[in-house]
Amino acid sequence: MTSWLVSFFVLLSLGSSISAAVEPAGCKIRITDKGLEMLKAETLKFVEEELSNISMPEMKGDEGRFQYTITDVKIIELNLTHADLSFVPDVGLMFDVQNSSITLSFQRKILYWFFYDTGNINASAEGVNINTILNLVRDDEGRLKISNITCDANIHRMRAKFSGTLGRVYDFLASFLTTGMRFILNQQICPALDHAALVHVNSMLETIPVKTEVDDYIGIDYSLVDHPVLTSRSLDMHFRVRDTLTPSADVTSLMTTAVDPIISTYDRMVYFALSELFFDSGMFAYYRAGIFQMDINHERMSKDMEMLLRTTYFGTMMMMNPALVDAPFALHITVNSPPKTTIKTSGATVAVRAIVKVMVVPPGQAPVQLSSMTMETKFNAKVSVKEKRLSVHADLRRFKIFSNQSALESLALIPLQAPLKTMLQMSVVPLINNWTKRGIQIPLADGMELVEEVVEYHNGFIVIGANLHFSKGLRDMISQ
Structure with missing residues (x-):
């Protein structure tokens, strides 16, 4: 019945009503009552x-x-038309079937x-009420995890229709038989739903990795940092969503300036809120792994750029070794501090500081090093969601270089800026x-x-808000 929850954690779903967590959440996910309304049909099936x-x-x-x-005895048809799926504040979910x-x-x-x-006998159970x-x-x-399930099922009446030559003679027996069958059916409904929730759903939730490797770095x-928070309109969850390979001391340092995401709207079925901590933690891991460096050799360098470098450092090469004048140029770029994400209402930017060595x-x-300069850049970062993946498109916004040796050399570098x-x-x-x-896979089944x-x-x-579409039924999703 509640196995639709699995589809949200094969991951990766908050609001102003969320209580303070033990630590800032890197990601928060909210499922709204609009999401439940759509999920009700799948849950009913x-x-x-x-x-x-x-x-x-x-x-x-x-x-x-x-x-x-x-x-x-076989159930050949169920007509659970009067069904409702709703949130129970501070508790969980309620699935209610009436009449x-x-x-x-x-x-x-x-x-x-x-x-x-x-x-053959056909019987109908009427006035079926199930509250879970x-x-x-x-x-x-x-x-x-589903920690407990409370279930109450009741069948108001049951009728049986005998067929055959002695059908009319047996009519009075129908009342006796249906009384026994109604009692047995009442006793079967809740255990079936209990087993589906506490055994099947929890078993599947346990197979979902709390920690997963994205790549070698x-x-x-x-993992959740707190119990889910439920209101009459939403299910809110706080996820840690940070790099598992980053030392705890560094994570603590990153968290000191982290802003706790807040979701205040309910217009979409599901919301994902990602904090600066989410992005900074990942970039810190890559920085620590040493992958933020690259070489630009003369084949990837424009002729104008190489000529400008040759003109700028002509005197330096002549003083070091005149034979270097005709040698090809190369640039070695190394990021020397963790990139920092800044998210504002106007957009997201990533500040990067690097050392550029002219060789x-x-x-x-x-290779012979001619100079070393500091490069400070800021990228605009546009976040988008496509095919269940969160992607970022970068665009260079600001650029500045200055010498590590002297202010005079910094002046000489001005022609190199553009x-x-x-x-x-x-x-x-x-x-x-x-x-x-x-991109990064969003945790949807x-x-x-x-x-x-x-x-x-x-x-x-x-905050990323979206509606949901099922291309498969829940049974197909669960059986994978």
């Missing part, structure tokens, strides 16, 4: 399938001159005096975007898609 699998025992007995055996019906069929074997009769409440908590490993911790590469000899910026924009930024367009996405920027975090 799943419940009908679970109840259809109910097996009822053989019934034997006698009543007066009647001896009977009832076998092959619905169930149709059954079973085989009869009846001995009356010297007459022996067999045949699931308690949602965070377990010790940080997963979402970064792993993501998807000449004489053929057959070791050409270097253009080279980065044309050579380096496309490489960055080609890497970041792969196969068969569930995001549609009508909207990205909003706030001070310190980004």
